Amino acid sequence: MSRQMIEILTNGIVETLYMTIVSTIFAYLFGIPLGVILCITDKKGICHNKIINLLVGMTVNIIRSIPFLILLVAILPLTRLLVGTTIGSTATIVPLVIAATPFVARMVESSLKEVDMGVIEAAKAMGSSSFQIIWKVLLPEAKPSLLVGCTISLATILSYSAMAGFVGGGGLGAIAINYGYYRYQADIMWITVILLVGIVQLFQEIGLRFVRKVDKR
Amino acid sequence: MYKLENLSKEFHEKENSIAAVKNVNLHIEKGEIFGIIGFSGAGKSTLVRCLNLLEVPTSGKVIFNGKNLMEISQTELRKYRQKIGMIFQSFNLLAQRNIVDNVCYPLEIAGVKKKEARKKALALLKLVGIEEKAKNYPSQLSGGQKQRVAIARALATDPDVLLCDEATSALDPITTTAILELLKEINQKLGVTIIIITHEMKVVQQICDSVAVMSEGTIVEQGAVKEIFATPESEITKRLVWDWNFDSRSMYYEEGDT
Structure with missing residues (x-):
């Protein structure tokens, strides 16, 4: 393999990691509050509210059901507005965040719902406010489960980022499509696939190791 | 009453x-x-x-x-x-907090300073006879020990x-x-x-x-x-x-x- 190709691939890895990690951070920034809202406004939640739950739940479901490639194209004007361009890895972050946030919200919701109702009841009996229950009970008690969810989210967002290569996104996905698909360089395509698999494995391994260390159950 | x-x-x-x-x-x-x-x-x-x-x-x-x-x-x-303290059949301790931090929880809620809360929590753990487990997590305790922690926690706010x-x-x-x-x-x-x-x-x-x-x-x-x-x-x-x-x-x- 030429030196040039190695350079391209290295760049691809860096871009892929950049897109995936930054998108995950933003997706969690928006997804955690949404997940909390979904959990606490639920029928058995601490601030039961049918209307808010329905509204947020519907929005989340609608965005989740749009295929990522279509969402990516549909929000091109928004992407241009936010980052000034529609190609490259930074531009890909916008649709990635939008696609991943509802996914993350559901992941967070299901993690928070795993927290024992009895513990929440005990916290209430000790005079905790709803905010204190969220901050000091729900989120810390769900931490291991949230971290497992985070490794799953990372892998999902990584695969989305590779898809964005089709429409001018950067990273390993773009290399796979441009060299492997359009130029029939199957070897390059397979190398990128192996690299992507490697990155997912890495995320998974690091994540699970971290969870084992953090979980006190 | x-x-x-x-x-x-x-x-x-x-x-x-x-x-x-x-x-x-x-x-x-x-x-x-x-x-x-x-x-x-x-x-x-x-x-x-x-x-x-x-x-x-x-x-x-x-x-x-x-x-x-x-x-x-x-x-x-x-x-x-x-x-109004309360204890439960299933103990309901915070699984991700150690014993002393569990007892500190109601004190945090009540706005007691961290150092003071810790001191009080340790005294309460002594009262219920389980002070040597202060740094352990609930999963490492037996049922009776968990209930002792729960009692200490319920008593924290007097x-x-x-x-x-x-x-x-x-x-x-x-x-x-x-x-x-x-x-x-x-x-x-x-x-x-x-x-x-x-x-x-x-x-x-x-x-x-x-x-x-x-x-x-x-x-x-x-x-x-x-x-x-x-x-x-x-x-x-x-x-x-x-x-x-x-x-x-x-x-x-x-x-x-x-």
């Missing part, structure tokens, strides 16, 4: 409503150990949850230290709850009353006796009123001063434990006393055999 007036709680499920607690009137004196006994489904857990408004009663009054808890704001209620919802039902007989002795000690040392929900006559017999017998959401009989034992009037009470006598007799025979 506690006065319940015409307290009722109904649960609504689609078309039918279930009356879990019906028109309960109770008076619990300061400093006593008050037992509420009944078979499963008698409504006793719902009743004890009404005492700190974990369940909001459908009607009636819950008067705690002269204040009707039904009439106060949520903020005030949270303050009052700090004066409550006037301690509600025990089937607190010994998940424990073996020997641990049950030890936990009950601890509750008695706390009642005598700190003067905390204790309200115990149970289905075991043994619990009532071992530590309660007064007892109310509950069946189908109502109090069928109440009074001093000795009197209720000597002259049970309702069918339910007779059955509970008879069961208990039978149990203790069979226990006696087992001891005699060995």
Whole structure:
């Protein structure tokens, strides 16, 4: 393999990691509050509210059901507005965040719902406010489960980022499509696939190791 | 201390409503150990949850230290709850916090400074006899030890009353006796009123001063434990006393055999 190709691939890895990690951070920034809202406004939640739950739940479901490639194209004007361009890895972050946030919200919701109702009841009996229950009970008690969810989210967002290569996104996905698909360089395509698999494995391994260390159950 | 007036709680499920607690009137004196006994489904857990408004009663009054808890704001209620400790059958400790931090939790909520809270938590762990486990996590403890931590946690904010919802039902007989002795000690040392929900006559017999017998959401009989034992009037009470006598007799025979 030429030196040039190695350079391209290295760049691809860096871009892929950049897109995936930054998108995950933003997706969690928006997804955690949404997940909390979904959990606490639920029928058995601490601030039961049918209307808010329905509204947020519907929005989340609608965005989740749009295929990522279509969402990516549909929000091109928004992407241009936010980052000034529609190609490259930074531009890909916008649709990635939008696609991943509802996914993350559901992941967070299901993690928070795993927290024992009895513990929440005990916290209430000790005079905790709803905010204190969220901050000091729900989120810390769900931490291991949230971290497992985070490794799953990372892998999902990584695969989305590779898809964005089709429409001018950067990273390993773009290399796979441009060299492997359009130029029939199957070897390059397979190398990128192996690299992507490697990155997912890495995320998974690091994540699970971290969870084992953090979980006190 | 506690006065319940015409307290009722109904649960609504689609078309039918279930009356879990019906028109309960109770008076619990300061400093006593008050037992509420009944078979499963008698409504006793719902009743004890009404005492700190974990369940909001459908009607009636819950008067705690002269204040009707039904009439106060949520903020005030949270303050009052700090004066009402509670322990549970399933302990309900925070699994991701170590023991001393579990006991610190109610103090954090009450706004006590971290250093002070820690000092107090350690003193309480000593009181319940489990200070050497301060750095452990709940998953590393036995049931009896967990309940001791839960008791320490419930006492952290110097409550006037301690509600025990089937607190010994998940424990073996020997641990049950030890936990009950601890509750008695706390009642005598700190003067905390204790309200115990149970289905075991043994619990009532071992530590309660007064007892109310509950069946189908109502109090069928109440009074001093000795009197209720000597002259049970309702069918339910007779059955509970008879069961208990039978149990203790069979226990006696087992001891005699060995």
